[in-house]
Amino acid sequence: MASPLRRLLVVATSIALTAVAAPPAHADDALLSFARPATASSESNARHVATKATDVDRRTSWRSENGDRQWISIDLGSMSTINRVVLRWGTLCARKYSVQTSPEGVYWRDVHSTDKGAGGDDNIELTGFGRWVRVLLTKPCFRNYELREFEVHGTPGVVDTAPPSAPGTLSVKAFTATSVNLQWGPASDNVAVTSYEIYQSGQYVKTVEGLSNNVTRLTPNTTYSFYVNAKDAAGNISQASNSITVTTPAAVADTEPPTAPVNAIVQKLTANSVSLAWGAASDNVGVASYAVFSNGAQVGTTTGLQTTIAGLKQQTDYEFTVKAVDTSGRSGPFTAPVKAGTRKGHDAVGEVTKIAGDTDVPWGLEFLRDGTAFYAQRDTGDIISIAPGGTRSVAGRVPNVVSTDGEGGLLGVEQKDGWLYAYHTSPNDNRLVRFRLVNGKLDASTHEVLLTGAPRNKFHNGGRLRFGPDGKLYVATGDGQVASTAQDLNSLGGKVLRVNPDGSVPRDNPFPGKYVYSYGHRNVQGLAFDSRGRLWEAELGNSVMDEVNLIRPGGNYGWPACEGTSGECGEPTFLAPKHTWAVSQASPSGLAVVDDVLYLAALRGQRLYRIPIGGEPQVFFEGAYGRLRTVERTPQGDLWLTTSNGDKDSIPNNSTTQIYELDLR
Secondary structure, three states: OOOHHHHHHHHHHHHHHHOOOOOOOOOOOEEOOOOOOEEEOOOOOOOOOHHHHOOOOOOOOEEOOOOOOEEEEEEEEEEEEEEEEEEEEOOOOEEEEEEEEEOOOOOOEEEEEEOOOOOOEEEEEEEEEEEEEEEEEEEEOOOOOEEEEEEEEEEOOOOOOOOOOOOOOOEEEEEOOOOEEEEOOOOOOOOOEEEEEEEEOOEEEEEEOOOEEEEOOOOOOOEEEEEEEEEEOOOOEOOOOOOEEEEOOOOOOOOOOOOOOEEEEEEEEOOOOEEEEEEOOOOOOOEEEEEEEEOOEEEEEEOOOEEEEOOOOOOOEEEEEEEEEEOOOOEOOOOOOEEEEOOOOOOOOOOEEEEEEEOOOEEEEEEOOOOOEEEEEOOOOEEEEEOOOOOEEEEEEOOOOOOOOOOOOEEEEEEEOOEEEEEEEOOOOEEEEEEEEEOOEEEEEEEEEEEEEEOOOOOOOOOOEEEOOOOOEEEEOEOOOOHHHHHOOOOOOOEEEEEOOOOOOOOOOOOOOOOEEEEOOOEEEEEEEOOOOOEEEEEOOOOOEEEEEEEOOOOEOOOOOEEOOEEOOOOOOEOOOOEEEEHHHOOEEEEEEEOOEEEEEEOOOOEEEEEEOOOOOEEEOOOOOOOEEEEEEOOOOOEEEEEOOOOOOOOOOOOOEEEEEEOOO
16 A cells, blocks of 8 residues: 555646646736637647647647648637747647737737747747637647647636627618618627628628628629628627628610621531621620520520530531620620531530429439439428439438528438438538438438538538548538638538548548548538549639639648638648639539549539649530539439529529530540
């Protein structure tokens, strides 16, 4: 039996190991970081994760993987005054590092820096303000870094994790050709609402403090849909208000239609396309676009004086006419008909044929090996099957699906080993579920919820699912209109997640114990793997650039500091996109790979991009089918395309959508 003296020494040693903070220098020097969420740029294994540095136990630590540039960040839960930071290093220390603060976890300000770090304990007195505190490490003592404790001391604000309520009813007070005056009712909050954020169809416009605002620099004769979110001092964002739609009038009274375009000619013929050109029409105000028709149906639109109509049948005669549309939406007369006959053969993008129509929004799309297709109706919550012979039936309804009066609902679907997986919006989050497929139907008794907690809002819900060649399920999420979540490794928002088929976290994920595979995304809508097993991703930008990215495990793609190549993109850890477009030309959604060619469906751009890996994008079907939502490879190596027209209000069965097959063989 141990002697009393020995027992006393053991207790004293234990206290020495676990006590980490010197007595406060002053009364308001409270330990703010204890047990607060922490994230890091890398974690060497599950025993050395970032939260081990905030547990007031020096026997545990965060340890990084190898690499000069690393960081560890703590969310204090509210804006705070920071007086002191204590860094208790392990044997793996930092020679050069900075201590930074941030109000939203995105834009950082140095409050201390040194290039003389030597390990041991660094007790740093400073003055800083923020909700997030980060140590940015740029030169290790050895190959990597180890922090036993990361303490932040100061004066706490109110720890507030509850978002405000949605703002009251949004309405239009007045509008002109280039401006709209909006007003809304106040939101409520457990502490206080500090501001309101105005959005236009998912794109951020501005932040204001009052209950009304004049949005300017709008385009005449254009339809806009606005909504408002409330924000509190801790950065929590509410769910959105109602949407309000307004169409700005023409800048001037315009009762004159444009003239007809002149000299329409055929420039080029192939097996599946006809290229047309024409001379400009004139208008008393201005021509906005040209619409191309064939046999009474619109088959394309463009702002230029030439276009290519693709997807045609080989060895077939066609007749085309073109008309101009002015800035007031008035159409002019058609050109004289232009006749053209396609040649024998097959283009890289071949003939398009209609598979089916739908009154809801077809979102996720998946095939069985026998050619049976399953697609998700976003607003009804139903899974629809299409047999190889074309017979349609309801395979089942996913429970607990709710709309957001925007882009939430039943979204992505995938299948593997007799299970059908679905991603959907619930009343509180976005989540991943699965069902057994029995005789082509969902077995409701096998319904499993695999993953919960991805943020939801009116827009920015993500939703695409894709099984990889490694057998893991990759899940695309949006930031839920809280941009800072994209950089928060403890949040599922603004990420590509990697999930085992049973919903557990893969052991070899880049951040131990976390679903996160890549981060710094705004609203991921497309996922696809190439022949080398590499993951490609498409996401919607805000107001500047959309992106296609090649995903690396653990990669940071920059949002919200960086949008495409615009913004604060100089951070060396940010990975640059492989392709970007102005948001008016894309708003990318579905993504598929066939024979190492990317096919990208564009919503706002109303076109299909064909992008050979390593090559330049090519445009097809501009304005022919409206908004394109999903593109998916068939078992035979062709493509199915789904449209997404009339899809903004989340009301079931009030859309006009189509499913097409694109022949690639």
